[in-house]
Amino acid sequence: MIELRKPTRGYLLIAAATIIWGSIGILVRWADLPGQENVIVFWRMLIGACFYLFTITASRKSTQLRLGQHHLMLPLSGALLSFHWILMFKAINRLTVSDAVFIAYLAPVFTALLAPLILKEKLEKTTPVALLLALSGVALTSLTQRSESSLDAVGIIYALAGALTYATLVLMLKVMREDTPALTITFYQSLFGGLVLVPFTLFQSYSIKPQGWISIIILGVIHIGIAGLLYVHAARQVKAQHIGIISYLEPLSAMVFGLLFLGERPGWQDLAGGLLIIAAGLTIFLQITTGEGKEAKENVRKFHPNNSS
Numbered sequence: 001m002i003e004l005r006k007p008t009r010g011y012l013l014i015a016a017a018t019i020i021w022g023s024i025g026i027l028v029r030w031a032d033l034p035g036q037e038n039v040i041v042f043w044r045m046l047i048g049a050c051f052y053l054f055t056i057t058a059s060r061k062s063t064q065l066r067l068g069q070h071h072l073m074l075p076l077s078g079a080l081l082s083f084h085w086i087l088m089f090k091a092i093n094r095l096t097v098s099d100a101v102f103i104a105y106l107a108p109v110f111t112a113l114l115a116p117l118i119l120k121e122k123l124e125k126t127t128p129v130a131l132l133l134a135l136s137g138v139a140l141t142s143l144t145q146r147s148e149s150s151l152d153a154v155g156i157i158y159a160l161a162g163a164l165t166y167a168t169l170v171l172m173l174k175v176m177r178e179d180t181p182a183l184t185i186t187f188y189q190s191l192f193g194g195l196v197l198v199p200f201t202l203f204q205s206y207s208i209k210p211q212g213w214i215s216i217i218i219l220g221v222i223h224i225g226i227a228g229l230l231y232v233h234a235a236r237q238v239k240a241q242h243i244g245i246i247s248y249l250e251p252l253s254a255m256v257f258g259l260l261f262l263g264e265r266p267g268w269q270d271l272a273g274g275l276l277i278i279a280a281g282l283t284i285f286l287q288i289t290t291g292e293g294k295e296a297k298e299n300v301r302k303f304h305p306n307n308s309s
Contacts, residue, residue, distance in 0.1 A: 017234075018253070019249055020222065022255075023253070023254070024254075025258075027218055028215070031215040037086050043216045044223070045197070045224065047219075051221050074189070074192070078196070082196055087158045088162040091104065100158075102141075104163050106160070107166040108245055111243065124239070127242070127245070130280040134281075137248065137272075140272050141273035178236070182229055186225075246284065
């Protein structure tokens with residue numbers, strides 16, 4: 001039986017979470033609540049918080065209900081997470097999905113540029129190469145569904161704001177994971193993320209069909225709950241700049257989910273773009289499994305394993 005090193009396992013968990021998130025677009029479409037993005041975000045956050053509370057209670061880890069040292073950052077990150085998803089859903093409603101995804105996935109570029117300044121991470125020499133490969137891949141996949149109409153200015157602003165909020169969340173997560181368990185972060189992010197939307201949701205009229213509720217429950221349990229926990233748990237073991245690059249697997253998996261569940265056949269641009277994204281991921285994976293990634297592994301080993309959840 002092959003035993004994966006802790007850094008390698010962290011990278012694979014991040015990859016698994018982003019692949020799961022690739023199905024978000026399908027579930028949002030099935031929820032059928034256009035123009036009411038906050039309703040979807042509110043319920044998925046609430047369901048996610050219940051999932052985490054159940055997990056903490058069942059595992060008898062009540063100490064992880066303590067906020068820890070980040071009394072301000074933790075609630076803020078939850079509110080920012082809700083804001084991020086509302087921005088993304090609004091961008092998708094105003095732009096083609098491909099355009100919204102391409103603009104939003106400038107986030108890893110922002111993360112890679114800011115991580116050395118804020119987190120004092122050394123910029124790996126393979127990071128710019130991997131970013132260029134991944135961004136080129138997303139650009140190619142966006143060509144398949146590009147319409148001839150001009151881009152909506154408001155939609156572009158939503159997508160850019162979504163990219164900036166995502167990059168900010170990754171940096172905040174790296175700071176909090178230095179001393180805060182994954183369950184604590186995910187629970188309070190979901191809780192506070194849902195609470196900030198209560199005033200906007202309680203007084204809004206909306207109707208959710210049975211299929212919509214199924215989609216929202218899946219979004220809460222699988223995407224916020226399971227995938228979110230995998231992502232936050234592994235974030236401590238992965239450099240912020242690498243998290244961004246691995247996240248490019250999400251649009252690639254979205255293409256596969258679209259083919260399987262919506263019958264959306266990929267064009268040659270999709271296939272070529274997918275290969276570039278895979279190449280970017282392999283570049284980072286090979287880095288951490290060879291001598292070039294030795295420094296990254298040493299940085300991970302300095303964390304005591306008992307502090308992880």
